Every structure is written in C-alpha cells, then in structure tokens.
Amino acid sequence: MRDFDYIIVGAGSAGCVLAERLSANGRHSVLVLEAGGRPRTPWIALPLGYGKTFYDPAVNWKYQTEPEETLGGRAGYWPRGKVVGGSGAINALVYARGLARDFDDWEEAGATGWNWDAVQKTYERLESRFDVDGTRTGEGPIHVQDVSDQIHRANRHFFAAAKELGLPRTPDMNGITPEGAGVYRINTSGGRRMHSARACLAPALRRANVTLMTGVLVERIGFEGKRATSVEVVHKGRAQSLQAGREIILAAGAVNSPRILQLSGLGPAELLREHGIAPLMDAPHVGGNLQDHLGINYYFRATEPTLNNVLRPLHGKIRAALQYALTRRGPLALSVNQCGGFFRSDAGQRAADQQLYFNPVTYTTTPDGKRTVVQPDPFAGFILGFQPTRPISRGRIDISAADALAPPRIRPDSLAAQEDQAQVIAGGLLCQKIAKTEALSRLIAAPMGEDLREMTPEQILADFRARCGTVFHPVGTCRMGADSTKSVVCPRLKVHGVAGLRVVDASVFPNITSGNTNAPTMMLATRAADLILEDA
Incomplete structure (x- = not known):
C-alpha cells in the first residue's frame, strides 16, 4: 500500500x-x-x-x-x-x-x-x-435543526412548571442566552x-x-x-x-x-x-x-397521552412510520430527548450547574435488563431527569x-469528590421543585418507583448512587x-x-x-x- x-x-x-x-x-x-x-x-x-x-x-x-x-x-x-x-x-x-x-x-x-x-x-x-x-443561518457542513414545531404537546407542562418557578426560558441553548428551558x-x-x-x-x-x-x-x-x-x-x-x-x-x-x-x-x-x-x-x-x-431519570405515569400512546400500539407504530416515510417528520424524526435545558440550582451559582431533560415517554427496564424507546411502556408516562454539568471527580x-x-x-x-455529591443533591432538589409545581402536578398520575417529591436530600443522594448511569460523555x-x-x-x-x-x-x-x-x-x-x- x-x-x-x-x-x-x-x-x-x-x-x-x-x-x-x-x-x-x-x-x-x-x-x-x-x-x-x-x-x-x-x-x-x-x-x-x-x-x-x-x-x-x-x-x-x-x-x-x-x-x-x-x-x-x-x-x-x-x-x-x-x-x-x-x-x-x-x-x-x-x-x-x-x-x-x-x-x-x-x-x-x-x-x-x-x-x-x-x-x-x-x-x-x-x-x-x-x-x-x-430559514438557514451559516454554511457549515453540520446541520443543526430546530424541531420545536414537532415536539409532543405534553412538553408544555414542563415549560409551564419552569415559568411557575421563575426559571428562565431560552429560544436556543446554543444562542446568546443558552440558559433556561428550551427545546433541544x-x-x-x-x-x-x-x-x-x-x-x-x-x-x-x-x-x-x-x-x-x-x-x-x-x-x-x-x-x-x-x-x-x-x-x-x-x-x-x-x-x-x-x-x-x-x-x-x-x-x-x-x-x-x-x-x-x-x-x-x-x-x-x-x-x-x-x-x-x-x-x-x-x-x-x-x-x-x-x-x-452521570445522570438519573425519574419516571412518572401521566394523566394525559404521551409518546407512549403513539409508539406502543402497533397501529401507532404504523402511523408514525407512514408519517416519517411520507414527510420525514413526526416522532421517528426526533431525538428521545425533546426538552430540557441548562439551569442554576440556586442564584449563587456563577453558571448553570445542572442540565435537565424532559422526555414525554417512558421505557422501563425489561426482564433482560435492557431499555429501548422503540418499545415504550403500555401506559402514558414521562421522564424528568438531570445531570450535574461540571463534575470534578477524575478516573x-x-x-x-x-x-x-x-x-x-x-x-x-x-462521585469521589464531595463537591460532586453536593451537586447531585442540588440537581435532585431542583427536579423536586419542578415536580411539585402545580403545572407538572397536573401531568403526574403517580410516580413509578420512589416518589422524588417526598425525598430528603440524603435520599436523593442515596437514590442517585443506586440508579444513576453515564450520560455517555x-x-x-x-x-x-x-x-x-x-x-x-x-x-x-x-x-x-x-x-x-x-x-x-x-x-x-x-x-x-x-x-x-x-x-x-x-x-x-x-x-x-x-x-x-x-x-x-
């Protein structure tokens, strides 16, 4: 050669x-x-x-x-x-x-x-x-698509909860004001x-x-x-x-x-x-x-239809597949992570210390230990999750x-560093505040597993140790x-x-x-x- x-x-x-x-x-x-x-x-x-x-x-x-x-x-x-x-x-x-x-x-x-x-x-x-x-801005090879017109309507509860808490909203997490609730x-x-x-x-x-x-x-x-x-x-x-x-x-x-x-x-x-x-x-x-x-998800049954209702039934899968084939739009054209954002867990943080995810779908663990969004749960549900943005532990x-x-x-x-453990608690408490808002309470039928809304800081950390996983970064x-x-x-x-x-x-x-x-x-x-x- x-x-x-x-x-x-x-x-x-x-x-x-x-x-x-x-x-x-x-x-x-x-x-x-x-x-x-x-x-x-x-x-x-x-x-x-x-x-x-x-x-x-x-x-x-x-x-x-x-x-x-x-x-x-x-x-x-x-x-x-x-x-x-x-x-x-x-x-x-x-x-x-x-x-x-x-x-x-x-x-x-x-x-x-x-x-x-x-x-x-x-x-x-x-x-x-x-x-x-x-509308296109820039001539680079990597396409970055705004899909805010395609996300599931259940996401509106997340935005309402953020507003209720006085959290910022951003039109673009890659823009001049990247912090706040937004569509990925x-x-x-x-x-x-x-x-x-x-x-x-x-x-x-x-x-x-x-x-x-x-x-x-x-x-x-x-x-x-x-x-x-x-x-x-x-x-x-x-x-x-x-x-x-x-x-x-x-x-x-x-x-x-x-x-x-x-x-x-x-x-x-x-x-x-x-x-x-x-x-x-x-x-x-x-x-x-x-x-x-490292991140963690909190799972909830929902009071109204979510993507589970769209993608779990066979007829829903067929409808979504047809929509995608004909228009290249719809749930199959989107990420599982639809909404979320960068947030400060308290006003004293010099920058956003938490990244949140709100996904209008649940896909709980199957007997073989695997999760797949392609086969969501047979009931309406959603996920609220977080990851501390800047851990300092080194491996x-x-x-x-x-x-x-x-x-x-x-x-x-x-979690070797005490600071990382503190950030886990801060992120969990932020998600707890969001889950306890009137806006999100309207969407929660019941928690799946332990109820985040009732956890103490010590329980948040213990639960994180027991269930957290890499966010693949x-x-x-x-x-x-x-x-x-x-x-x-x-x-x-x-x-x-x-x-x-x-x-x-x-x-x-x-x-x-x-x-x-x-x-x-x-x-x-x-x-x-x-x-x-x-x-x-």
Missing part, C-alpha cells in the same frame, strides 16, 4: 471532520482507519433508531466499567460507536455547544487559544442552523441523522486523495526514535505497517486513544512494564483525567493486557495543556515528547463541557485541522 501524508485513526465524530478538512486543498493524501464497518443498519439514519443501536454489537463496542463502590458496587454500561461515524452515529442527536465558561476554563487550565471567543468562531464555521420555517436542537437533515460521517466524510471520499479502510484493528503506533512514522494494524487477517509521511492523528475517542498510546509505549511506565511493553516514554497522564456526566482508562483486543479497564471514580484521558508534566498533548494537540503524532478527539478536553459532548468534539476537530494545516 502506498504511503499517506496523514493517517487518521478513527472515523468517528472528530476523524470524519478531519478527513474532510485536511483533504480539501487536494495537496495532501489522507488515510482514515476505522475498526468498525460502514453503516448497514437503517437504525443509524433514523433519529429514534438510537433505541436500537444502543445494544447492537454490530455498531457498538458495548464497554463495561469496573464496579464502583461509590455506586453500590455497580458496573456501568458504556456504549461507544464501532462504525463509520463513531459514537455520533449512535447517539441521541442532541447538539449542545456547551457554555462560554467551559472554554474559558479550558484556557485557564493551560489550553491556550481554546477560550470561548476562539471556539465560538469555529462553531460558526462548522454549523448550518435551520429554523422551523426552513438536533443533528438532522431531511429527517435523517446528520452526523459527521454523512456531512464530512461522505463528500471527502469523493476525492482521489482520501482513502477509508474499515474493519481495521490498530495494534500500535510505530516510531523511529521519538518520531511516529507508522500505524501497525491487522486488516482482513493480515498484519500491515501503514506509513505516514507527515503525521499520525489519533481520533479514536476517550476510550481508545489512550489505549493506543499505551500499547505504543506512551503511558505510565510501571503499567506498561506490567504488561510487557517497553516504555518509549513515561507518560503517567495518558489514560488519566477521565471525566463523564482512569488503561489497557488490561498488551493486546489490542483486550477490553479496557475503565475506572470512572464517580467520557472525556479527558489525553488531556490538553501547556505543561507536559500535567497533560498529554500541547494546545496544538501534539503529543508531548514525540514528533509526528497528535490526538484530536474528546480525550483532549481539559475539563468536561457542561452539556452533550458531540458538538464540542466536532468543533475541536475543525479547529485542529486549521492547526495541522498551518504546521504543514
């Missing part, structure tokens, strides 16, 4: 953006490597198909964390995309830039040049925003998922200078001295060494980018020696600084063996920073101590952003491509 200027490891949210941007000038050859395959299932394109891909091993790594004492000894389930498009191909489609404070904090943490002013300009280039009437914008175009594989990689593959290889197991990065020069892979049962003339870019995500670095000899030296890997460089922060959002992801097929050791260290395991003793990559995303190697994905986030992490990951890749081309 011929050499390439750039080899991108991972065709996920970041890798697809990089492939398009680095190949656009026609001067550079780009190879994209993906462990999964091309999407074969229609559930990826269908927005509500999230409920089907959530457990599908054909497109999902289906990782498990180690049991956590802080969560009652429970292990967590971590779906991650194993398909062209990555986790952006199987997520719930919410597009949330994050709050300005998040990125100013990045710069304060050593990520020079990544403050809000800089990333806001990048977002503007990345996005095309569509209002309900079809989603990545769709023509009623189909508009992830970075469709928006960026598909047009890039029409260029002669872009090559995509799927079903590729990356075993390690090859070095000549301290310069990364090759990617050692197994493809179709055959070991190959793929040569990069300029750079190798890891875009394999917060789980796999640090694993590839460790398998390549970049990581905690003691850990590497334990698994028989000769350390190229002792880099203890590779795999560290893991952050994630680790490490290799478990010197084998690229061995599962990772994921240790989130959830792992970041930080190849942290960006100026100080090589405290980070993995520099602000230009080059790996400290070696040449020809960068990391460009959510693993480089210095701190987790306040909301869903797919949008900031694509933003980061857009700006990273600028830096790479500047250096070229």
Whole structure:
C-alpha cells in the first residue's frame, strides 16, 4: 500500500471532520482507519433508531466499567460507536455547544487559544442552523435543526412548571442566552441523522486523495526514535505497517486513544512494564483525567397521552412510520430527548450547574435488563431527569493486557469528590421543585418507583448512587495543556515528547463541557485541522 501524508485513526465524530478538512486543498493524501464497518443498519439514519443501536454489537463496542463502590458496587454500561461515524452515529442527536465558561476554563487550565471567543468562531464555521420555517443561518457542513414545531404537546407542562418557578426560558441553548428551558436542537437533515460521517466524510471520499479502510484493528503506533512514522494494524487477517509521511492523528475517542498510546509505549511506565511493553516514554497522564456526566431519570405515569400512546400500539407504530416515510417528520424524526435545558440550582451559582431533560415517554427496564424507546411502556408516562454539568471527580482508562483486543479497564471514580455529591443533591432538589409545581402536578398520575417529591436530600443522594448511569460523555484521558508534566498533548494537540503524532478527539478536553459532548468534539476537530494545516 502506498504511503499517506496523514493517517487518521478513527472515523468517528472528530476523524470524519478531519478527513474532510485536511483533504480539501487536494495537496495532501489522507488515510482514515476505522475498526468498525460502514453503516448497514437503517437504525443509524433514523433519529429514534438510537433505541436500537444502543445494544447492537454490530455498531457498538458495548464497554463495561469496573464496579464502583461509590455506586453500590455497580458496573456501568458504556456504549461507544464501532462504525463509520463513531459514537455520533449512535447517539441521541442532541447538539449542545456547551457554555462560554467551559472554554474559558479550558484556557485557564493551560489550553491556550481554546477560550470561548476562539471556539465560538469555529462553531460558526462548522454549523448550518435551520429554523422551523426552513430559514438557514451559516454554511457549515453540520446541520443543526430546530424541531420545536414537532415536539409532543405534553412538553408544555414542563415549560409551564419552569415559568411557575421563575426559571428562565431560552429560544436556543446554543444562542446568546443558552440558559433556561428550551427545546433541544438536533443533528438532522431531511429527517435523517446528520452526523459527521454523512456531512464530512461522505463528500471527502469523493476525492482521489482520501482513502477509508474499515474493519481495521490498530495494534500500535510505530516510531523511529521519538518520531511516529507508522500505524501497525491487522486488516482482513493480515498484519500491515501503514506509513505516514507527515503525521499520525489519533481520533479514536476517550476510550481508545489512550489505549493506543499505551500499547505504543506512551503511558505510565510501571503499567506498561506490567504488561510487557517497553516504555518509549513515561507518560503517567495518558489514560488519566477521565471525566463523564452521570445522570438519573425519574419516571412518572401521566394523566394525559404521551409518546407512549403513539409508539406502543402497533397501529401507532404504523402511523408514525407512514408519517416519517411520507414527510420525514413526526416522532421517528426526533431525538428521545425533546426538552430540557441548562439551569442554576440556586442564584449563587456563577453558571448553570445542572442540565435537565424532559422526555414525554417512558421505557422501563425489561426482564433482560435492557431499555429501548422503540418499545415504550403500555401506559402514558414521562421522564424528568438531570445531570450535574461540571463534575470534578477524575478516573482512569488503561489497557488490561498488551493486546489490542483486550477490553479496557475503565475506572470512572464517580462521585469521589464531595463537591460532586453536593451537586447531585442540588440537581435532585431542583427536579423536586419542578415536580411539585402545580403545572407538572397536573401531568403526574403517580410516580413509578420512589416518589422524588417526598425525598430528603440524603435520599436523593442515596437514590442517585443506586440508579444513576453515564450520560455517555467520557472525556479527558489525553488531556490538553501547556505543561507536559500535567497533560498529554500541547494546545496544538501534539503529543508531548514525540514528533509526528497528535490526538484530536474528546480525550483532549481539559475539563468536561457542561452539556452533550458531540458538538464540542466536532468543533475541536475543525479547529485542529486549521492547526495541522498551518504546521504543514
């Protein structure tokens, strides 16, 4: 196989953006490597198909964390995309830039040049925003759709409850006033998922200078001295060494980018020696600084019809399918997360410390332990849930063996910080206030399980420990920073101590952003491509 200027490891949210941007000038050859395959299932394109891909091993790594004492000894389930498009191909489609404070904090943490002013300009280039009437703002490849004209009417109770409490309302959580109750914008175009594989990689593959290889197991990065020069892979049962003339870019995500670095000899030296890997460089922060959002849902039976009544009966499924086929609209064209927003649990918070979700559907656990919105409950119901926006607890992801097929050791260290426990209580009490409003009381027929409205702060925390789960936003395991003793990559995303190697994905986030992490990951890749081309 011929050499390439750039080899991108991972065709996920970041890798697809990089492939398009680095190949656009026609001067550079780009190879994209993906462990999964091309999407074969229609559930990826269908927005509500999230409920089907959530457990599908054909497109999902289906990782498990180690049991956590802080969560009652429970292990967590971590779906991650194993398909062209990555986790952006199987997520719930919410597009949330994050709050300005998040990125100013990045710069304060050593990520020079990544403050809000800089990333806001990048977002503007990345996005095309569509209002309900079809008005378009921006010319970027990623479509961000306002679906407020399609949400279920039961959502009106959530907005009424927020108003009753004096909470703000926002027309756009990605706009100039992002805090408050609102309708989530989603990545769709023509009623189909508009992830970075469709928006960026598909047009890039029409260029002669872009090559995509799927079903590729990356075993390690090859070095000549301290310069990364090759990617050692197994493809179709055959070991190959793929040569990069300029750079190798890891875009394999917060789980796999640090694993590839460790398998390549970049990581905690003691850990590497334990698994028989000769350390190229002792880099203890590779795999560290893991952050994630933890959330919880409170389930209620409803006094009026919700999406359960639409999608549970066979005739309702047929009607929704026909509506989608004919108009590309309706419940199948939407995310399961319809409404919510960023809120301050009290006036003393300097920014929103809670993200809320209001979903006009319930899909309780089945005997096999799975949940799927494609098969909701046979009665009217809704969900009110929350996640603290900026947890500070840090965990680790490490290799478990010197084998690229061995599962990772994921240790989130959830709720280790007292501040995170306090934020859980604050979020629970905020949801309790909302549930106890006259507006939402009119929608509540009965709680499903423990009644949030009657919980003490101590019970809120205990319930959270017993039932919470990841919101699927792992970041930080190849942290960006100026100080090589405290980070993995520099602000230009080059790996400290070696040449020809960068990391460009959510693993480089210095701190987790306040909301869903797919949008900031694509933003980061857009700006990273600028830096790479500047250096070229």
